[in-house]
Amino acid sequence: GENVEQHPSTLSVQEGDSAVIKCTYSDSASNYFPWYKQELGKRPQLIIDIRSNVGEKKDQRIAVTLNKTAKHFSLHITETQPEDSAVYFCAASNREAAGNKLTFGGGTRVLVKP
Amino acid sequence: KAGVTQTPRYLIKTRGQQVTLSCSPISGHRSVSWYQQTPGQGLQFLFEYFSETQRNKGNFPGRFSGRQFSNSRSEMNVSTLELGDSALYLCASSTGTRYPDTQYFGPGTRLTVL
Numbered sequence: 722g723e724n725v726e727q728h729p730s731t732l733s734v735q736e737g738d739s740a741v742i743k744c745t746y747s748d749s750a751s752n753y754f755p756w757y758k759q760e761l762g763k764r765p766q767l768i769i770d771i772r773s774n775v776g777e778k779k780d781q782r783i784a785v786t787l788n789k790t791a792k793h794f795s796l797h798i799t800e801t802q803p804e805d806s807a808v809y810f811c812a813a814s815n816r817e818a819a820g821n822k823l824t825f826g827g828g829t830r831v832l833v834k835p
Numbered sequence: 836k837a838g839v840t841q842t843p844r845y846l847i848k849t850r851g852q853q854v855t856l857s858c859s860p861i862s863g864h865r866s867v868s869w870y871q872q873t874p875g876q877g878l879q880f881l882f883e884y885f886s887e888t889q890r891n892k893g894n895f896p897g898r899f900s901g902r903q904f905s906n907s908r909s910e911m912n913v914s915t916l917e918l919g920d921s922a923l924y925l926c927a928s929s930t931g932t933r934y935p936d937t938q939y940f941g942p943g944t945r946l947t948v949l
Contacts, residue, residue: 764925
C-alpha cells in the first residue's frame with residue numbers, strides 16, 4: 722500500500738521567513754495530494770491541494786510543488802506569520818484504486834516565532 | 836452550509852466495553868471516511884462509506900466496524916475496547932463523486948479507554 726513520509730517533524734522559523742515541508746510517497750499511481758493544517762485542539766483543514774497533472778500551485782502565501790518522477794511534493798509558506806503556527810499534514814491518494822482513502826504523512830509541527 | 840458534526844465529542848470507556856460514534860456529513864455529501872489520530876501513529880484511515888456501502892477499508896482489526904444510513908449519516912463501532920484504542924476519531928465528508936474530492940473533517944470524538 723501507499724506510504725507517505727514527511728520531513729521535518731518540527732520546524733521553527735522567525736516571523737517573515739519562509740517554511741518548507743517535504744513529503745515523499747511510494748505509490749506511483751497516487752494522483753491527488755492535499756495538505757491539511759491542524760491547529761491545537763481543532764480539526765484538520767485543507768489549505769491547498771494538487772493533482773498529479775500539475776507541477777505547481779499557488780494560493781497567496783502558500784504554494785505546493787510536485788515532482789512525479791521523484792515521487793515527492795513540498796509545501797512552501799512565505800512571509801510566515803504567528804497564525805501559521807500549527808501541525809501540517811501532507812497526504813496522498815489514488816482515487817481510481819482507493820476512493821477517498823487518504824494516506825497521511827506523520828505531520829510537521831511549525832512554530833513561527835514573533 | 837453547516838459543517839461536519841460528530842457526537843459525542845468526548846467519551847471515557849473501560850477495557851472490554853464497546854462504543855458507537857456518530858458523524859453527520861455536510862448536506863449533499865454522500866461519502867464519509869473515518870480516521871484514527873494518535874500521537875504515535877498519526878492519522879490512519881479506517882474506512883470509507885459511500886451511498887450506504889463500504890467503499891474502502893484500512894488495516895484495522897474487525898473490532899472496528901461502521902455503517903452509513905440513507906441520509907448519509909455514518910456511525911462507527913469499536914467492540915471489546917483496548918487501551919490502545921484511545922485516540923481522536925475523525926470523520927470526513929465529501930461528495931464522493933467529484934475529482935478531486937475535497938474532504939472536510941469534523942471536530943472529532945476523543946475516546947479514552949481506561
